Amino acid sequence: MAIINNKIDISDRGVAYGDGLFETIAVIHGVLQHWDLHWPRLIMGAKRLALNLPAEKDLLANIDLNLENTEKQIIKIIITRGSGGRGYLFPEPQCEHIIITSHRWPERKTADYLTGINVIVCRTCLSIQPALVGIKHLNRLEQVLARNEFDDKDYQEGIMLSYNTNSNQLDSIVVEGTSSNLFFVKDSVLCTPKIDTCGVSGTMRQAIISSVQASQLCSIEEGKYSLRQLAQATEVFFSNSIYGIIPVASIRVNESQQWFYNERSISSQLAEEFNSPLMHPTF
Amino acid sequence: MAIINNKIDISDRGVAYGDGLFETIAVIHGVLQHWDLHWPRLIMGAKRLALNLPAEKDLLANIDLNLENTEKQIIKIIITRGSGGRGYLFPEPQCEHIIITSHRWPERKTADYLTGINVIVCRTCLSIQPALVGIKHLNRLEQVLARNEFDDKDYQEGIMLSYNTNSNQLDSIVVEGTSSNLFFVKDSVLCTPKIDTCGVSGTMRQAIISSVQASQLCSIEEGKYSLRQLAQATEVFFSNSIYGIIPVASIRVNESQQWFYNERSISSQLAEEFNSPLMHPTF
Numbered sequence: 001m002a003i004i005n006n007k008i009d010i011s012d013r014g015v016a017y018g019d020g021l022f023e024t025i026a027v028i029h030g031v032l033q034h035w036d037l038h039w040p041r042l043i044m045g046a047k048r049l050a051l052n053l054p055a056e057k058d059l060l061a062n063i064d065l066n067l068e069n070t071e072k073q074i075i076k077i078i079i080t081r082g083s084g085g086r087g088y089l090f091p092e093p094q095c096e097h098i099i100i101t102s103h104r105w106p107e108r109k110t111a112d113y114l115t116g117i118n119v120i121v122c123r124t125c126l127s128i129q130p131a132l133v134g135i136k137h138l139n140r141l142e143q144v145l146a147r148n149e150f151d152d153k154d155y156q157e158g159i160m161l162s163y164n165t166n167s168n169q170l171d172s173i174v175v176e177g178t179s180s181n182l183f184f185v186k187d188s189v190l191c192t193p194k195i196d197t198c199g200v201s202g203t204m205r206q207a208i209i210s211s212v213q214a215s216q217l218c219s220i221e222e223g224k225y226s227l228r229q230l231a232q233a234t235e236v237f238f239s240n241s242i243y244g245i246i247p248v249a250s251i252r253v254n255e256s257q258q259w260f261y262n263e264r265s266i267s268s269q270l271a272e273e274f275n276s277p278l279m280h281p282t283f
Numbered sequence: 284m285a286i287i288n289n290k291i292d293i294s295d296r297g298v299a300y301g302d303g304l305f306e307t308i309a310v311i312h313g314v315l316q317h318w319d320l321h322w323p324r325l326i327m328g329a330k331r332l333a334l335n336l337p338a339e340k341d342l343l344a345n346i347d348l349n350l351e352n353t354e355k356q357i358i359k360i361i362i363t364r365g366s367g368g369r370g371y372l373f374p375e376p377q378c379e380h381i382i383i384t385s386h387r388w389p390e391r392k393t394a395d396y397l398t399g400i401n402v403i404v405c406r407t408c409l410s411i412q413p414a415l416v417g418i419k420h421l422n423r424l425e426q427v428l429a430r431n432e433f434d435d436k437d438y439q440e441g442i443m444l445s446y447n448t449n450s451n452q453l454d455s456i457v458v459e460g461t462s463s464n465l466f467f468v469k470d471s472v473l474c475t476p477k478i479d480t481c482g483v484s485g486t487m488r489q490a491i492i493s494s495v496q497a498s499q500l501c502s503i504e505e506g507k508y509s510l511r512q513l514a515q516a517t518e519v520f521f522s523n524s525i526y527g528i529i530p531v532a533s534i535r536v537n538e539s540q541q542w543f544y545n546e547r548s549i550s551s552q553l554a555e556e557f558n559s560p561l562m563h564p565t566f
Binding site for chain 2: 004008015016017018019022049050078080081086090101128129137138139141142144163165178
């Protein structure tokens with residue numbers, strides 16, 4: 001295993017095949033947020049891809065070297081399978097490359113939290129791949145394509161559907177945002193798409209599920225939901241490890257349909273718990 | 284656009300997201316093989332991913348700098364979207380990174396050509412994703428996982444099926460090998476899976492289709508074929524830009540089923556045309 005700074009060999013399998021994992025972690029006053037959820041996801045990903053992880057304490061010691069004396073920063077960890085191997089075949093021995101970088105905190109508009117964001121349904125779908133579901137791997141072209149379908153000025157996030165050959169778009173299954181997980185409230189039940197065939201099992205999503213189950217704030221359900229079901233939702237919000245909980249004001253489904261959401265009763269309570277530690281507005 | 288040598292910035296989107304394309308080209312006595320097929324595939328990929336390509340003559344001039352005075356070498360081109368962008372959003376301006384590397388020619392056993400290779404059906408399936416079909420993008424985790432299901436000693440290539448929720452494995456659609464395209468002969472018709480929902484549109488595959496159409500060696504058909512249909516094939520072979528045409532001796536379907544192939548009438552004629560220039564055995 002090797003820590004890589006600044007430059008990586010062009011033969012790295014991260015570049016060649018996207019052969020690795022990453023995590024993006026919020027750091028507030030030097031404290032990693034939800035490390036207890038990021039680390040298990042790394043373990044799950046490493047197991048799935050047959051990658052070796054450093055010991056947790058060694059990884060944390062290396063992260064420490066990248067901590068800055070600031071209120072808020074982002075730490076990104078990339079772990080690749082390193083260089084070598086014949087084509088797709090794993091290298092033997094396998095020497096993982098670990099990249100730890102610090103990033104400026106990306107502030108987003110207060111209005112996003114107070115009035116909610118406008119969202120569009122992306123044309124690029126998530127392919128169904130149980131071998132890669134849930135983990136934060138480096139094969140992100142679907143998200144790259146989906147995110148570039150819309151412009152910040154009009155829409156602040158896109159909803160991704162799972163790929164489906166023969167249905168009306170409204171019957172397609174909703175999975176997540178391009179870089180966030182999706183929640184909605186219907187008949188007082190908090191619903192979130194089950195991450196079992198595609199999508200990322202977000203740490204903030206996990207934190208929300210655990211919190212709601214513990215506090216019994218409301219009923220919570222993971223399931224398969226069609227886009228059509230979002231039309232009947234009373235509130236909709238996204239979750240992300242950096243941005244916390246972001247309410248959705250509207251969903252643009254197609255040229256002729258846009259749905260609006262005004263309720264914030266559950267998302268505002270969750271924002272008290274999850275946005276405050278990230279120093280984001282509550283609503 | 285920038286040519287990258289040896290080391291690439293750790294912020295490159297090739298590492299972060301697999302956001303780019305590649306080509307692997309056989310070079311015989313300094314001549315790029317099937318460049319007339321590699322270049323259009325790069326163009327198709329660049330269009331699909333909204334990448335900018337260098338002018339063909341500039342790319343070729345840079346490839347020239349990597350040519351060695353050897354009988355056989357491999358040139359690999361990687362084109363990434365460069366660094367930058369907010370998350371998945373494209374950088375603006377976008378400065379593609381171009382990596383050109385030379386690799387030693389990987390000789391394979393003469394027996395692979397003369398007696399054919401043993402093949403296994405992989406458990407890792409190809410997900411259906413029309414947005415990425417055909418192009419040689421850098422999101423290759425499915426191939427990495429599939430290729431590592433089997434050991435060289437027992438099997439020399441794996442067959443990948445397309446993902447399918449509710450069918451018997453034998454009804455699943457065959458797509459390609461982990462690093463090659465698949466052909467088979469049934470009732471004197473040369474068949475190859477249609478690359479329209481998943482898989483790579485290989486340059487050698489294209490060359491074979493064009494050649495057979497021009498020479499009228501036999502009928503040729505692109506279609507959706509189930510694994511079951513391979514049981515009735517008289518001959519089966521793989522194609523790859525480096526290895527040419529490789530006959531299949533057997534397919535291991537599961538613990539209790541293995542199918543054998545002895546015929547070589549069409550593949551041997553194609554090998555005369557395509558393996559000879561690559562200095563591989565004909566059979």
